[in-house]
Amino acid sequence: MKSLVSRCPIEEVMQVLSGRWPTLLIYYLKDGTKRFSDLRRDNPTVSHRILTHELRKLEKAGIVQRTVFDGYPLRVEYDLTAAGTALVPLIDAIAGWWDAHDAARDPAAEPSAAERAAAVP
Amino acid sequence: MKSLVSRCPIEEVMQVLSGRWPTLLIYYLKDGTKRFSDLRRDNPTVSHRILTHELRKLEKAGIVQRTVFDGYPLRVEYDLTAAGTALVPLIDAIAGWWDAHDAARDPAAEPSAAERAAAVP
DNA sequence: CAGGATCCTATCGGATACTG
């Protein structure tokens, strides 16, 4: 990594975690080793192709470890690396924040679209 | 929000924070009120259109507050809401994790650009 | 100044079929 152009940790990390699947996959892997097919079952709506692609991305980022067991049928296992494991509680914190934030919203009281327009000091 | 289809906090929050700009904008707003043009200066590479779009998305998510001051020239100010402010340290934690993770990689052992996969197409 | 409208490209994500 160490992309000499951005060198902003937020930009860099979001390049890895952005999108629909990365954080979810990390979350599903927190319980321990999972096979490719396990992850498909965990999230039935991810396509075969995308699951492969996202797992590879996480592998390159050093977040998941991929282990191939030759044989037939083929078996491939995925685990979080130490870094990946360290990331889980941070993602949890964000999810928890969202829940608290979401619960705090009063859907009745705040039309939300209404501008507080024209304050004019 | 409260999308009745997903109802997974990780999925929901990532719909808001995913992408190149949301986390960066939140970060730039942590110091206090910023005008539209301030945010453009903070990040010169974001396009006019996208900056508008992302700020609106964050506003709808309850993370930023948008205030319009009528007059000419027009002035629009952006602030983090309480929820947005609460999110900042969580994003910081992720960025910090990335830095630590990145520093832990052995740059000598890993050519970094050279894919281990790139050996013969 | 802030932002809408339009047009365009690149990337994300999915469906399906094929292979070791």
Next chain:
DNA sequence: CAGTATCCGATAGGATCCTG
């Protein structure tokens, strides 16, 4: 079983011009 290859639609993001 896990993965690749193709093809495709949807969305993210950008360039440019116009307006209150």
